[in-house]
Amino acid sequence: METELIRIHDLDEQILEMDRAASLIKAGEVVAFPTETVYGLGADGLSEAAVRKIFKAKGRPQDNPLILHVDSVQMLERLVLDIPEDAYRCIERFWPGPLTLLFRKSEIVPDIITAGLQTVAIRMPSHPVALELIRRSATPIAAPSANTSGRPSPTRASHVVQDMKGKIAMIIDGGKTGVGLESTVLDLTEAVPMILRPGGVTLEDLRELLPEVEMDPGLGDGREFTPKSPGQKYRHYAPNAEMIIFSGDRESLVTAMMERAREEESKGRRVGLLVTEENRDRYKGDNVIVMGSVEDKRTIAHGLFDAIRRLDELEIDIILCESVEEDQIGMAIMNRLLKAAGGNRIRL
Ligand code: TXA
Numbered sequence: 001m002e003t004e005l006i007r008i009h010d011l012d013e014q015i016l017e018m019d020r021a022a023s024l025i026k027a028g029e030v031v032a033f034p035t036e037t038v039y040g041l042g043a044d045g046l047s048e049a050a051v052r053k054i055f056k057a058k059g060r061p062q063d064n065p066l067i068l069h070v071d072s073v074q075m076l077e078r079l080v081l082d083i084p085e086d087a088y089r090c091i092e093r094f095w096p097g098p099l100t101l102l103f104r105k106s107e108i109v110p111d112i113i114t115a116g117l118q119t120v121a122i123r124m125p126s127h128p129v130a131l132e133l134i135r136r137s138a139t140p141i142a143a144p145s146a147n148t149s150g151r152p153s154p155t156r157a158s159h160v161v162q163d164m165k166g167k168i169a170m171i172i173d174g175g176k177t178g179v180g181l182e183s184t185v186l187d188l189t190e191a192v193p194m195i196l197r198p199g200g201v202t203l204e205d206l207r208e209l210l211p212e213v214e215m216d217p218g219l220g221d222g223r224e225f226t227p228k229s230p231g232q233k234y235r236h237y238a239p240n241a242e243m244i245i246f247s248g249d250r251e252s253l254v255t256a257m258m259e260r261a262r263e264e265e266s267k268g269r270r271v272g273l274l275v276t277e278e279n280r281d282r283y284k285g286d287n288v289i290v291m292g293s294v295e296d297k298r299t300i301a302h303g304l305f306d307a308i309r310r311l312d313e314l315e316i317d318i319i320l321c322e323s324v325e326e327d328q329i330g331m332a333i334m335n336r337l338l339k340a341a342g343g344n345r346i347r348l
């Protein structure tokens with residue numbers, strides 16, 4: 001299949017392009033588009049045939065449900081049986097934005113979206129291109145991250161091109177995504193509100209509104225899982241290389257990683273280092289990639305997936321990576337790093 005590539009730099013001026021994208025969605029095709037978190041692989045969320053194409057393009061297991069993206073509360077209301085009070089409060093505070101909420105699904109949501117579950121995951125993205133695409137398509141858009149299943153999520157259109165060229169109808173290039181990690185998935189359908197996937201909206205943010213929010217105990221160290229959020233059980237965001245996360249004080253990190261790097265190199269392996277800005281100059285070697293600054297962990301979230309993809313291009317055998325503190329957005333960062341490493345962590 002020929003994949004059309006369009007670049008949106010001025011929404012108001014590019015109505016024709018957005019109409020073309022929406023007409024593809026309405027015709028049951030798959031269109032990749034930017035959101036404020038990562039690029040999504042979108043299709044008409046009410047059409048089973050269209051959604052099937054998403055699973056095919058990604059090579060995604062059928063038991064992993066998808067998020068529906070809406071442009072309004074009216075659109076949400078058609079998709080769910082009820083909207084609890086807590087959900088309204090979250091919507092008011094965090095939508096549009098990187099928060100996905102679980103609801104009891106209504107009849108019109110196809111089973112393929114929810115993988116047979118009685119709940120449906122829904123969010124309203126804040127990226128203007130995403131909102132415009134939903135509005136013009138006049139249907140909720142089902143969209144997982146636009147990567148091949150198991151690969152790091154795309155934060156640039158070029159990442160989507162790498163994974164999806166020839167497999168989908170269109171890629172909309174809207175530049176680099178902002179947050180860089182996926183949305184937070186919050187379950188409000190049980191007695192205790194539970195974060196099933198940490199993301200752009202932090203635990204601390206949510207607790208200001210709902211003090212009783214907990215992290216799903218199944219999130220664990222990247223190896224364990226509960227099937228509560230099916231997506232959490234797969235190795236994800238994974239580079240081709242082996243990956244080890246080093247945790248400890250920032251002094252010992254550098255020493256331990258340099259030591260391990262020398263050891264690996266003496267075995268003839270190509271080593272990549274994934275490090276923070278502040279420590280950059282303390283490492284030696286060719287393949288040192290900066291993921292962002294510990295002073296502002298949002299920069300790490302923003303650059304993380306791109307950094308992992310760059311290391312893959314360097315054909316590294318083993319990636320040694322610094323950890324960050326697990327507060328605020330650091331929780332989502334560590335969740336992705338540990339998953340990318342398959343739970344492989346050295347505590348110093
Ligand atoms: O930021 C995002 O959320 C991006 C952009 C494109 O919106 N999308 C995204 O989708 O990350 P995906 O499919 O890669 O991840 C969706 C996550 C998976 O972990 C999935 O298991 C979980 O949400 N999920 C979806 N529906 C669910 C449900 N009904 N119950 C529990 N977990 C659900």
Ligand code: MG
Nearest residue numbers: 144145153182
């Ligand atoms: Mg994904």
